[in-house]
Every structure is written in structure tokens, then in C-alpha cells.
Amino acid sequence: MNYDLIIKDGILIDPAQSIHEIRDIGFRDGMVTTVSTNIPSAEAREVISAAGCYVTPGLIDLHVHVFHGVSHFGIEPDPTCLARGATTVVDAGSAGADTFPGFRKYVIDVSETRIFAQMNISSQGMLTREIGELEIPKYADVDKACRMIEQHRDIVLGVKVRLTRNSIVGKRAGMDLLYKAREAADAVKLPMMVHPQDAWCDSIDEILDVMGKRDILTHCFHNMKCGILDENGIVRDAVLDAIERGVIFDVGHGAGSFSWDVVEKAMEQGVEPTTISSDLHVYNINGPVYDLINVVNKFLYLGMSIDDALAMVTKIPADTILMPTQVGTLAKGAWGDAVIFELRDGEFKLIDANGEARISSQILEPIVVIKSGKVYRQNKHNTK
Numbered sequence: 001m002n003y004d005l006i007i008k009d010g011i012l013i014d015p016a017q018s019i020h021e022i023r024d025i026g027f028r029d030g031m032v033t034t035v036s037t038n039i040p041s042a043e044a045r046e047v048i049s050a051a052g053c054y055v056t057p058g059l060i061d062l063h064v065h066v067f068h069g070v071s072h073f074g075i076e077p078d079p080t081c082l083a084r085g086a087t088t089v090v091d092a093g094s095a096g097a098d099t100f101p102g103f104r105k106y107v108i109d110v111s112e113t114r115i116f117a118q119m120n121i122s123s124q125g126m127l128t129r130e131i132g133e134l135e136i137p138k139y140a141d142v143d144k145a146c147r148m149i150e151q152h153r154d155i156v157l158g159v160k161v162r163l164t165r166n167s168i169v170g171k172r173a174g175m176d177l178l179y180k181a182r183e184a185a186d187a188v189k190l191p192m193m194v195h196p197q198d199a200w201c202d203s204i205d206e207i208l209d210v211m212g213k214r215d216i217l218t219h220c221f222h223n224m225k226c227g228i229l230d231e232n233g234i235v236r237d238a239v240l241d242a243i244e245r246g247v248i249f250d251v252g253h254g255a256g257s258f259s260w261d262v263v264e265k266a267m268e269q270g271v272e273p274t275t276i277s278s279d280l281h282v283y284n285i286n287g288p289v290y291d292l293i294n295v296v297n298k299f300l301y302l303g304m305s306i307d308d309a310l311a312m313v314t315k316i317p318a319d320t321i322l323m324p325t326q327v328g329t330l331a332k333g334a335w336g337d338a339v340i341f342e343l344r345d346g347e348f349k350l351i352d353a354n355g356e357a358r359i360s361s362q363i364l365e366p367i368v369v370i371k372s373g374k375v376y377r378q379n380k381h382n383t384k
Contacts, residue, residue: 003044004028004373010050010340014057015311016318016329025055027336027373035330048368048375050340056310057330058087058337058371060317061292063193063218063252063277065126066115067094067103072129073281077113080280083378084291085366086313087337088327089113092193092218092252092279093120093160096133097141097148100125104152112371114337116321118160118193119149121181132167140180142187149188157321158216159185159192163199163207163226174200182210191215193250197222197257204228205238213246214320219257220249220273221266223354228271229262235269243271248320253295254279255288258353267302275320276312288351293341293364298350301360336373339366 003026012023012035019035026034026044041047064081065073071094081089095103100119108115120126121140122133134140149156161181163174178194185192191214196207204226211217220228228239228249243249251258251273266272276299278292289295292313299309318328326335341364348360369376 001043001045002026002028003033003039005046005048005370005375006039006041006044007048007050007055007338007340007370008039008041010053010055012055012330013307013310014314014330015307016057016315016324017331020307025330025338027370030336030372030374032330032332032334032336035332046375048340053367054341054343054364056339056341057314057328057334058339058369059085059292059313060321060328061086061089061277061280061313062216062250062275062317062320063092063279064089065094065279065281066091066111066113067107067125070099070102071095071126073126073283075280075282075285077107077111077115080285080291082113082369082371082376084293085339085369086292087114087369087371089115090157090321091115091117093118093162094126096120096125096139097123097144098125099127100148100152104155108155112376114327114371116155116157118158119145119156121145121159121161121177121184133162134167134177137177140177142180142184145184146187149190156190158190160195161192162195163201164195165198165200175206178207178210193218195219196226197224199226201226203236205236208238208242208247211242211247214248216248216250216320217242218250218252218277218279219254221251221259221263222257223259223262224256227262229265233265235266235271239271248274250275250277251295252277252279253284253289254281254353255284256353260352260356260358263302272304273312275317276309288353293366294350297348297360297363300362300364301350301358336370338370340368341365342367
């Protein structure tokens with residue numbers, strides 16, 4: 001047998017290869033080995049027909065919280081991410097220097113989902129809902145964060161800081177903590193991810209001043225203080241300048257960070273997200289987020305093309321994490337992650353973080369997930 005698995009007759013959408021055509025994909029030893037118009041079924045141990053369906057690379061979610069059992073935000077990654085098509089995810093600061101070894105040993109290393117992480121500048125990470133991770137500023141220990149990152153270079157992609165008022169104390173402290181995250185990120189030569197909304201500063205301009213190329217501003221479409229729009233609903237000049245210099249504007253939908261009004265006004269002015277992510281955690285998994293593809297469906301409802309929307313959860317995040325040939329594509333030699341989607345017609349309620357509902361006539365729904373060349377087999381506990 002030349003292949004362990006073949007996906008037959010699906011419409012392959014792979015933005016990294018500029019493909020939107022019917023193709024067969026052959027997998028062997030966990031890798032993509034062939035993309036062709038007709039691979040003989042007899043050459044594979046397993047064949048899946050994807051006729052009438054879309055086939056995409058495994059999705060990449062740049063913002064999740066999967067430190068299950070320790071962080072109050074944490075969810076189990078396999079039934080919530082992998083089973084719904086997100087084969088590669090990045091945990092956005094659930095763990096800090098004091099808690100990261102346990103996160104790696106008990107979650108990252110034993111999950112089927114491929115998990116990378118942002119290291120929280122707070123050494124304790126995001127443990128409890130009642131006490132913010134930076135209410136005690138001494139938890140922002142730059143040296144400790146850098147030492148832990150160096151020990152886990154293979155999976156740590158950057159430094160995370162949350163600036164929301166309920167996680168820190170005082171305006172000056174908030175800006176100081178942002179500078180500490182910047183210091184740590186620069187010391188280890190990695191980008192930082194910033195959670196900006198309702199921060200202790202006058203506007204998002206002050207935050208963006210500290211951010212540069214490859215840094216990630218997540219929650220870019222919230223409608224709280226320190227948003228991307230000014231008081232007249234116009235995209236701020238500082239936002240346009242940041243986009244120009246390569247700051248990544250990431251959706252990070254979450255429980256409070258996606259407003260139909262804000263995203264529509266921004267897109268009308270030509271400002272789209274760089275990447276689409278879910279900020280999936282225990283407080284939004286049962287709505288309004290549910291999973292990454294639900295967030296993608298919201299952008300399809302807003303009129304974004306399917307190729308552009310899927311690029312924001314495949315090619316572009318793969319480029320962002322500097323893994324463009326391994327994930328986010330089904331090119332020959334890539335790691336063998338794929339999703340088969342049905343395009344379903346009907347009436348589907350899509351709800352933003354403020355409870356405002358829109359009705360879409362179509363959604364993408366994952367029906368088969370392949371990770372490292374193997375079909376992810378869901379049991380009754382894996383289904384939503």
C-alpha cells in the first residue's frame with residue numbers, strides 16, 4: 001500500500017497553495033505525500049469519500065484556554081478543539097512560569113490536539129476568577145518568565161499580558177506590566193500577545209505604541225474602552241499605523257470581545273482581522289463561541305469569501321507561528337492534518353458577545369477530522 005489514507009473527490013481549499021478545486025489527498029506516516037486529481041483507491045488502507053464536501057488543512061486557533069483542571073478558564077482540548085477541526089491551537093497565557101511545567105506535563109504532552117502556548121507574564125497564570133493574575137504586580141517576573149521560556153522553546157511562541165482592569169491594579173501598574181511583557185518578549189526574541197479591552201489607559205493608542213511586527217493584538221473587535229474605533233465609529237489612526245508595521249489583529253471572540261457593530265464598521269472601512277481565533281474557554285463554550293468554525297461562519301455571514309476566511313485559520317496563522325510548511329496547508333510534506341466540511345443550508349443563529357443574534361442561511365460543519373494522517377475517532381463524550 002502506498003498510502004495509509006486517501007481523501008477522495010473533495011473540493012480542496014488550501015489558501016497556502018492557492019487551490020480551490022477537486023483534488024485527492026494521500027497520507028502516509030502522518031504526512032501529506034500526494035495531492036492529485038485521481039489517486040487510485042486500491043493504493044490505500046483507508047479511503048474516505050469527500051464528494052460534495054470541502055476539504056481544508058487542519059484549522060489553527062491562535063487563542064484558546066486549555067489548562068483544564070487548573071485554570072478557571074480551562075477546557076479539555078481534544079473534544080472541544082480537535083474534534084471540531086482545530087488540529088493546532090495556541091493557549092493564550094493560561095499558565096505562567098510557576099505553573100507551566102504542570103501545564104506541559106499534564107495537558108500539552110498527553111493531548112491529541114497539537115498545543116503551543118503563550119507564556120503569561122504573570123508567574124501564576126490565570127488560576128482563579130476572583131483574583132486577577134496581576135493584582136499583585138510582583139507576579140510579573142521578567143527573569144522567571146524568560147528562564148521558563150528557554151526551557152520550553154519548542155512550544156512557547158511568545159509572552160501574553162492581559163490589561164483588563166479586573167486582572168491588574170492601577171493605571172500606572174497596568175502600563176508598567178505591559179512594558180514588562182515587552183521586556184520579556186524582547187529578551188527571548190519572541191512576540192507578545194496583548195489583551196487590551198477595558199484597560200487602565202486612555203486609549204488603545206498607548207498600547208499599540210508598544211507593539212511592533214508579529215506582536216498580536218487579540219480581541220480586536222470588542223466594544224469596550226480601548227477599542228479600535230474612535231468615538232465617531234472611525235478606525236483610529238494608530239490602528240492603521242499598527243497594521244502597516246505588521247501588528248497582527250486577531251479576533252479572539254471570547255465571551256465579551258466580538259461586537260457585530262464594531263466588526264461591521266471596521267470592515268466597511270477596509271479593516272479586516274489578520275487572523276480568526278475563538279478565545280474558547282469554559283465561559284463561552286456553550287455560547288456564544290462554541291468552537292472555532294462557528295467564528296469562521298460569522299465572517300462568512302458578513303460576506304467574507306470562504307477562501308479568505310479559511311486563510312485566516314490556516315495559512316496566515318501558520319505563517320504567524322513560523323510554521324508555514326508544517327501546518328495550515330495540505331502541500332506535499334506537510335503534517336497530515338485535514339478537515340472535511342459540509343456546507344449546510346438552513347437558518348442558523350449566530351450570536352455576538354453582547355447577545356445580538358444574526359441569522360445565516362449557510363454554515364460550514366466539520367464531519368471528519370484527520371490529525372497526523374489518522375482519522376480522529378469521536379466517542380460519545382467527544383460530540384458537542
